[in-house]
Amino acid sequence: MWLAEQASPGHGASGQNAGSLHFQIERRFLEREGGLGYEGEQTARLSRIAVEDWSSLETTMDIDLNIHMNGGLMVAHSAAEVELLEAKAAREQAMGLSVETIDAAEVQRRAPYLSPDILAANFMAAEGHADARIIAPTFTQAARSAGARIFTGTRITALRKHGGHFSATMESRGPAQAGGSSRPAKTETRRITAAKVLICSGIWSRQLAAMAGLHLPLFPAPLTMNVTQRRDPFLPYLIQHVGRRLSMKQASAGNVLIGGGWPSRMWRNEHEFDFTRPPALVAESLAGNLKAAVETMPGIVDFDLLRSWTGITAVTQDQLPVAGEFPAMPGLFCAAGGSAFTLGPTFARLVSRQILEQDRAEADALLSVASPARFESLNGFMGQ
Amino acid sequence: MHNGSTTDYDALIIGGGPAGQAAAIELANLRLRCAVIDEQARPGGQILRQPPASFEASHWAEEASYRPLKQQLHQFETQSGIDWLGRRSVIGLQSDGTSHSVLISGANGLQQFTAPHVLIAAGCYDLPVAIPGWTLPGAMGAGAMQTLLKAQGILTGERIALAGTHPLMLLIAAQIHAAGGTVAEVAFDQPFTRFAKAMGRNLGTGLRHAGLLAEAGKAMLTLRRAGVPVRFGRKLQGIIGREQVAGAIFAAGATEEQIACDSIGLCYGFLPQSDLLRQAGLAVEWAAPAGGWAARHDDWMQSSTPGLWVAGETTGVAGAPIAREEGRIAGLGIARALERITPEDAAEQAKSSRTVLRKMAGFADLLAGLADPREALTRIQPPETLICRCENVSAAAIGDVLRETQDANAIKRITRCGMGACQGRSCEHALLRMIARETGQSVGQQPGFTARFPARPVSIGDLLEHDLQ
Numbered sequence: 001m002w003l004a005e006q007a008s009p010g011h012g013a014s015g016q017n018a019g020s021l022h023f024q025i026e027r028r029f030l031e032r033e034g035g036l037g038y039e040g041e042q043t044a045r046l047s048r049i050a051v052e053d054w055s056s057l058e059t060t061m062d063i064d065l066n067i068h069m070n071g072g073l074m075v076a077h078s079a080a081e082v083e084l085l086e087a088k089a090a091r092e093q094a095m096g097l098s099v100e101t102i103d104a105a106e107v108q109r110r111a112p113y114l115s116p117d118i119l120a121a122n123f124m125a126a127e128g129h130a131d132a133r134i135i136a137p138t139f140t141q142a143a144r145s146a147g148a149r150i151f152t153g154t155r156i157t158a159l160r161k162h163g164g165h166f167s168a169t170m171e172s173r174g175p176a177q178a179g180g181s182s183r184p185a186k187t188e189t190r191r192i193t194a195a196k197v198l199i200c201s202g203i204w205s206r207q208l209a210a211m212a213g214l215h216l217p218l219f220p221a222p223l224t225m226n227v228t229q230r231r232d233p234f235l236p237y238l239i240q241h242v243g244r245r246l247s248m249k250q251a252s253a254g255n256v257l258i259g260g261g262w263p264s265r266m267w268r269n270e271h272e273f274d275f276t277r278p279p280a281l282v283a284e285s286l287a288g289n290l291k292a293a294v295e296t297m298p299g300i301v302d303f304d305l306l307r308s309w310t311g312i313t314a315v316t317q318d319q320l321p322v323a324g325e326f327p328a329m330p331g332l333f334c335a336a337g338g339s340a341f342t343l344g345p346t347f348a349r350l351v352s353r354q355i356l357e358q359d360r361a362e363a364d365a366l367l368s369v370a371s372p373a374r375f376e377s378l379n380g381f382m383g384q
Numbered sequence: 385m386h387n388g389s390t391t392d393y394d395a396l397i398i399g400g401g402p403a404g405q406a407a408a409i410e411l412a413n414l415r416l417r418c419a420v421i422d423e424q425a426r427p428g429g430q431i432l433r434q435p436p437a438s439f440e441a442s443h444w445a446e447e448a449s450y451r452p453l454k455q456q457l458h459q460f461e462t463q464s465g466i467d468w469l470g471r472r473s474v475i476g477l478q479s480d481g482t483s484h485s486v487l488i489s490g491a492n493g494l495q496q497f498t499a500p501h502v503l504i505a506a507g508c509y510d511l512p513v514a515i516p517g518w519t520l521p522g523a524m525g526a527g528a529m530q531t532l533l534k535a536q537g538i539l540t541g542e543r544i545a546l547a548g549t550h551p552l553m554l555l556i557a558a559q560i561h562a563a564g565g566t567v568a569e570v571a572f573d574q575p576f577t578r579f580a581k582a583m584g585r586n587l588g589t590g591l592r593h594a595g596l597l598a599e600a601g602k603a604m605l606t607l608r609r610a611g612v613p614v615r616f617g618r619k620l621q622g623i624i625g626r627e628q629v630a631g632a633i634f635a636a637g638a639t640e641e642q643i644a645c646d647s648i649g650l651c652y653g654f655l656p657q658s659d660l661l662r663q664a665g666l667a668v669e670w671a672a673p674a675g676g677w678a679a680r681h682d683d684w685m686q687s688s689t690p691g692l693w694v695a696g697e698t699t700g701v702a703g704a705p706i707a708r709e710e711g712r713i714a715g716l717g718i719a720r721a722l723e724r725i726t727p728e729d730a731a732e733q734a735k736s737s738r739t740v741l742r743k744m745a746g747f748a749d750l751l752a753g754l755a756d757p758r759e760a761l762t763r764i765q766p767p768e769t770l771i772c773r774c775e776n777v778s779a780a781a782i783g784d785v786l787r788e789t790q791d792a793n794a795i796k797r798i799t800r801c802g803m804g805a806c807q808g809r810s811c812e813h814a815l816l817r818m819i820a821r822e823t824g825q826s827v828g829q830q831p832g833f834t835a836r837f838p839a840r841p842v843s844i845g846d847l848l849e850h851d852l853q
Binding site for chain 2: 007008009010011015133134137140141152153228229253277278280281283286287290291293294300301302303304305306307308309
């Protein structure tokens with residue numbers, strides 16, 4: 001098993017997201033026409049599996065990942081939002097997710113720091129958060145211990161399938177020489193062959209699939225995240241809002257992370273979006289996100305904002321993630337798309353089973369909602 | 385100058401030190417409207433840090449080398465057409481083609497300004513040196529020590545030591561002595577021969593543009609006469625104390641020597657303030673020998689982004705006289721870009737400044753060579769030494785990760801080094817030196833932390849009070 005990472009583990013969205021473990025149906029699905037329909041329900045099914053995966057992750061991997069699953073509240077400020085919460089909870093219960101609706105008094109009892117204007121909330125005990133900044137590096141170490149070869153600072157510059165196998169070109173750039181040698185950084189090129197290839201490169205996945213001659217219609221979603229100064233622990237829950245873009249949680253170190261999907265602005269060059277520069281901060285997003293935070297948790301108005309940052313996640317047009325094998329090119333797998341932090345360990349486990357042909361039928365069935373088979377209408381035109 | 389009220393400016397100037405003042409005076413002379421933003425209540429920058437107006441300050445900055453700067457300060461304060469926006473921090477700088485927006489945090493909450501031209505003349509700060517004990521109360525940058533003295537008349541201890549490589553500490557020691565303080569020792573890391581050699585090699589330069597060095601020489605005599613030990617080849621090993629500084633340990637050959645002091649100023653050099661440069665995505669380069677990121681610029685001090693200009697220590701720490709001439713050139717450059725002055729006239733008026741800069745370049749090199757802190761900074765510290773003081777990250781914790789990755793942002797994510805309130809201002813240079821040691825590359829070949837908004841922590845309430853739309 002070889003793994004190529006163009007920068008360092010966690011450099012992209014997996015290290016830059018705000019670390020929510022959100023298993024309730026996401027607000028972005030509710031925003032859609034008939035949002036409680038197929039897509040929302042299908043991801044709820046994946047969420048049910050993800051709850052089990054995150055609950056057992058530290059034990060099965062025998063490592064500390066700062067995972068906190070103390071519950072999550074999705075709050076509502078208006079009567080219409082309360083109705084949405086109730087409908088959502090009913091659907092989630094039907095899908096086997098344990099979600100309850102609690103009233104204003106119960107919200108205040110559990111979380112007295114939340115606004116008294118909040119009318120109700122959905123509570124799910126399994127929700128929580130993990131430290132996004134350390135997950136990818138820790139997984140990398142575990143993979144290395146298990147025998148994987150990891151190449152950081154290494155880009156794939158060519159990928160194609162010949163007959164029954166894939167060949168790829170990898171370019172590693174310095175500093176390749178550790179330990180005090182004064183040689184300048186240099187580029188090292190390797191050609192490798194493999195029976196199977198997994199593309200799990202976030203927004204860069206589209207380019208890698210294109211190298212292999214396939215469409216993978218992922219689109220960049222440049223987002224904004226914020227973090228406050230450290231405070232003593234007071235917030236055990238993940239807080240989300242059913243009608244506003246908001247997520248809040250307190251990290252292990254004490255800082256409060258504030259996100260929720262507020263846009264930032266991509267840099268562009270003549271031809272395309274430029275993924276190499278962090279997107280520019282948008283003032284309206286910063287204000288909108290912080291306003292939603294203060295309206296939900298008034299006391300946060302006195303916290304100092306330490307840092308705002310931007311990062312690029314990848315989404316599909318139907319908002320569903322992509323995980324599984326390309327029917328148009330057997331042996332080529334993908335794991336990318338939205339919610340890939342929360343669903344990441346589940347994708348990893350199930351796609352690995354597909355790759356290794358272990359209980360394949362079950363893995364196929366569980367991932368069917370995310371399968372790249374839905375792009376066959378596009379990839380049918382792509383000659384190999 | 386008067387206190388600002390409008391938001392319609394031809395140019396915004398960040399920093400009211402010698403560079404910012406010089407640019408503002410040029411612009412005002414050409415009837416261009418500018419505002420000067422500064423964190424201090426009164427103009428002057430760090431070099432002419434003014435006490436509050438209510439203080440009696442009869443001996444304030446009376447050394448001869450301050451005289452031309454004080455003249456310029458007086459001109460700046462009496463010049464009309466300059467708005468002074470004191471007590472405000474610039475926390476954000478974004479550039480969008482022809483307009484540049486500056487977000488400012490101050491006593492009155494937030495303000496946003498946009499202007500076609502912005503000059504960053506944000507100065508420099510004490511090079512923080514991570515050695516055992518450097519976070520004890522009483523240990524600080526020597527510049528901070530001098531600021532407390534200049535601005536508030538405060539002595540930081542009963543027995544004050546200074547240690548480092550920069551000749552400025554002789555002046556600071558003399559100022560402490562003049563203010564009635566006791567100086568325990570002035571300890572230069574480098575041997576005296578390096579002073580003698582550098583002075584000899586650059587004798588002409590040193591004499592012609594003596595400024596700081598002449599003052600340092602005078603200060604040395606004063607200190608000697610007062611019985612203050614000024615020693616060379618004193619390698620500071622650590623600062624000791626329980627609750628606060630109680631002493632300093634120096635290597636003396638194979639043994640160690642301890643001196644008693646309750647405050648110590650570290651004086652190894654200065655780093656350019658680069659947070660705004662990097663937030664705005666301007667091209668920077670590593671500023672050897674002391675380090676930090678300096679802005680690249682053209683002949684008119686325009687940065688890599690048209691409309692954003694840089695002057696003074698922001699372009700590399702070289703001292704106030706150079707900063708002032710760069711500020712003048714930047715002011716003329718902005719006026720030239722606004723077509724308030726013809727290119728020919730601008731070139732003519734900039735001539736005198738360019739001549740001074742050419743003459744001063746040798747002196748700046750001489751001083752940089754004399755004060756070169758690199759030998760002291762590359763000494764390997766005990767593993768428990770804190771590198772990041774905001775997040776308590778030790779050299780050992782960074783060392784563990786360095787074997788896995790030499791990417792500063794990856795190390796930041798894994799260890800939290802640079803994630804605290806100072807945004808990496810203290811630790812970034814030390815981390816980059818550790819990375820360079822690990823990879824065998826020279827410092828600055830690897831990029832530093834990605835600079836993020838805000839440049840200073842700011843309360844969420846303040847941010848929301850301001851209409852960001």
